[in-house]
Structures are given as structure tokens and as C-alpha cells.
Amino acid sequence: MRVLTDQGPVEMDLGFLAEVKAKCLQPIERCYQCQKCTSGCYLSEYFDYMPNQMVRLVQFGLREQALRSVTIWLCSACQTCTVRCPNGINIPEVMDALKEMAVAARLPVPDNAVFHRLFVDDIRRRGRVNETLLLARYKVKTHRLLTDLKEGVTMLRRGKLPLMFSHVKQRGEVRRIFRRLDAAKRRDAR
Numbered sequence: 001m002r003v004l005t006d007q008g009p010v011e012m013d014l015g016f017l018a019e020v021k022a023k024c025l026q027p028i029e030r031c032y033q034c035q036k037c038t039s040g041c042y043l044s045e046y047f048d049y050m051p052n053q054m055v056r057l058v059q060f061g062l063r064e065q066a067l068r069s070v071t072i073w074l075c076s077a078c079q080t081c082t083v084r085c086p087n088g089i090n091i092p093e094v095m096d097a098l099k100e101m102a103v104a105a106r107l108p109v110p111d112n113a114v115f116h117r118l119f120v121d122d123i124r125r126r127g128r129v130n131e132t133l134l135l136a137r138y139k140v141k142t143h144r145l146l147t148d149l150k151e152g153v154t155m156l157r158r159g160k161l162p163l164m165f166s167h168v169k170q171r172g173e174v175r176r177i178f179r180r181l182d183a184a185k186r187r188d189a190r
């Protein structure tokens with residue numbers, strides 16, 4: 001449905017709220033825009049839409065704006081907004097659902113989404129992250145081989161970048177968790 005706003009005509013997707021709710025299981029419809037979430041968010045100055053605005057975008061079915069927002073990729077899931085919300089809305093869960101939908105829709109993702117994917121890959125394989133390997137793979141994937149070299153050397157000198165690979169003892173258990181997650185995602189996609 002197309003509606004006219006002060007920024008021109010926008011497309012409202014009436015099924016969007018139900019879709020996001022099915023993914024994140026959050027009572028998004030209860031938000032009454034008190035903005036307590038936004039006033040406690042330490043990253044909001046870097047967002048294109050504030051946390052309360054993200055919730056509003058979903059309520060109003062503004063799919064394009066929500067899935068293309070920078071905010072969903074910058075939120076650190078610190079949970080400050082969640083504990084402040086009088087309606088018990090876990091906003092990072094909403095952001096995660098939107099991220100999944102953006103990836104499924106093959107929308108362009110920023111570099112920190114690449115970092116996120118590599119981080120999860122490492123956990124999937126070894127149950128823990130090897131920072132050296134993670135950074136090396138990130139730099140290759142984002143073509144930033146020569147950035148932050150000075151910081152890298154400092155971190156190496158201070159022993160912050162491990163040169164030995166290790167993994168958790170219960171790697172099988174970690175794999176089982178990921179298999180269950182993959183199966184759930186496949187079910188969702190049907």
C-alpha cells in the first residue's frame with residue numbers, strides 16, 4: 001500500500017510486522033514511542049534510525065527503510081534498551097531478525113556484517129575465535145590488507161593476537177547447536 005508522507009510517497013507492507021514478529025517473537029505492537037530505549041543507547045549517534053524509530057518502521061510496515069538501515073548492523077546487542085523498555089521489547093532480537101531478512105533479500109551488507117559472518121564461522125568450526133585468523137580473513141575479504149598495520153603490530157607485541165590455534169573440548173556439542181540452528185532456519189525459509 002502506497003501512502004503519502006512529508007518525505008513523499010512510501011510503500012507500506014502490511015505483512016511486514018507479522019513477518020518480523022514471527023522471527024523475533026517480540027511484542028513490537030506494544031511500543032508506544034516513549035523513547036526510553038533511544039535515550040539509553042550509547043551508539044545512537046551513529047545510527048540512521050534510532051532504536052524507537054526502528055520499532056516504528058516495523059510497526060508501519062516500512063520494509064525497505066528497515067532492511068536497508070545502517071542501524072541494524074551497528075547495534076552491539078548490549079541490551080541497555082531492552083532493560084529500559086517498559087513493554088519488554090528486546091530490540092536487539094528485532095535487529096537480528098531484520099539482519100537475517102536483509103541477508104535473505106540479498107541486500108548490500110556493510111563490512112561489519114562480513115566480520116560478523118567470519119566470527120560465527122570461527123565459532124562453528126572451533127567453538128572459539130582465533131583473533132589473528134579472524135582479522136586476517138576479514139582484511140582479505142574487505143580488501144583492507146594495509147589498514148591498521150601499526151595497531152596490528154602493537155597487538156602482536158603485547159600478545160593480544162594468538163599465533164596458536166585452539167578449540168573448545170566440546171566441539172561436537174557446538175556443531176550440534178549449529179545443526180539445530182540451520183534446521184530451524186531451513187524450516188523458517190519454507
Ligand code: SF4
Pocket residue numbers: 030031032033034035036037038051052055084085086087088089
Ligand atoms: S522503550 Fe520500548 S516502548 Fe519505549 S520507544 Fe523503545 S521500544 Fe518503544
Ligand code: SF4
Pocket residue numbers: 037040041042043044051074075076077078079080081082091092
Ligand atoms: S542493544 Fe543496540 S539499540 Fe539497544 S542500546 Fe545497545 S546498541 Fe543501542
